[in-house]
Amino acid sequence: MAKDRFVEVYSQGVTNVEKIVVDTQTGVNYMLASSTLTAGCGISVLVDADGKPIVTPVG
Numbered sequence: 001m002a003k004d005r006f007v008e009v010y011s012q013g014v015t016n017v018e019k020i021v022v023d024t025q026t027g028v029n030y031m032l033a034s035s036t037l038t039a040g041c042g043i044s045v046l047v048d049a050d051g052k053p054i055v056t057p058v059g
Contacts, residue, residue, distance in 0.1 A: 009021065009022050009056075015036055015037060017032075019031070027056045027057060029045070
């Protein structure tokens with residue numbers, strides 16, 4: 001079976017949910033935010049103080 005492309009490494013909230021997911025091929029971290037109250041969802045690359053993507057070493 002193939003390895004999942006994205007893995008969840010952090011989650012908080014019940015109604016307003018924030019999750020951090022990591023791309024297992026590139027190591028890039030993404031923030032996923034969703035709200036059941038507004039039925040909205042968004043995703044964004046997480047960046048450091050210099051504006052560079054946060055990358056988790058993959059291996």
